[in-house]
C-alpha cells in the first residue's frame with residue numbers, strides 16, 4: 645500500500661491519500677541530472693565535517709544553485725500550494741546524511757520540541773510544516789537509510805507507545821519508504837517517522853525542504869543572506885519570507901508571491 649503520486653498538480657486521489665496517510669511518494673520528481681547536482685552539493689558540504697555522523701546542514705540553497713532550484717520545483721510546488729494555499733514560506737532546508745552502517749533513528753513528530761504543534765489542537769495535529777524529502781542516493785530496498793513512516797499517525801492524539809525499538813520491537817504498520825534517487829516523499833510533520841538503518845557500504849543522502857505558514861520563523865537561518873536575496877528570483881525571494889506587508893501589523897494586505905499562475 646503505497647500512496648503513490650505523480651509530479652505536478654495535486655489530483656483529487658492524491659489529496660485523499662495525503663489526508664489519509666499523511667504522506668505521498670512521488671517517483672521521478674527529480675531528473676537524474678538534478679539528483680546528481682543536489683547530491684554533489686550535499687557531499688561537498690558534508691565533506692567538511694567528520695565522517696560517520698548523521699548530520700543535517702541548513703540553508704545550503706544560498707550557495708548551491710542545484711539546491712536553490714528545489715525551492716520552487718515544478719514537480720512539487722503545485723502540491724505545496726494545493727495543501728497550503730499561496731501564502732507560505734520556505735522554513736528550512738536540510739541536507740541530511742545517514743552514514744554507511746549506522747542504525748535507525750527514533751520515531752518522532754516534527755516541529756518545536758519545547759512546545760509541540762500537537763498542543764495547538766485537541767483532536768488532530770494541525771499541518772504546520774509540509775516537508776519534502778528528496779532521495780538522492782538509492783533507497784529502493786529496506787536497509788538503505790529509508791524514511792520509515794507510521795501511516796495516518798498525524799490524524800489522532802493518542803500518545804506514542806513506548807518503548808518501541810526500531811525494527812526489533814516495532815509497529816507492524818510501519819511503512820519503509822523505498823525509492824530510487826529522484827523520488828520525493830511529501831509529508832505532514834505530524835506523521836510519526838524516523839530514519840531507517842543504513843546497512844549499505846555507502847552514505848545515504850536525502851535533501852529535506854520544509855514549507856510552513858508565513859508566521860513561523862525560519863529554523864535553518866537567523867536571517868536571509870543578502871547576496872542570495874540580491875541574485876535569486878522574485879518568487880524565491882518571496883518564498884524565503886521577504887514579503888512586503890503594506891498594512892503591518894494587522895496581517896492583511898500581504899503581497900502574493902509572484903507565482904506564474
Ligand SMILES: O=C(O)CCC(=O)C(=O)O
Pocket residue numbers: 738740742754791837838839840850852
Ligand atoms: O532523513 C532523515 O534521516 C530523517 C530526518 C528526519 O526525520 C527529520 O528531519 O525530522
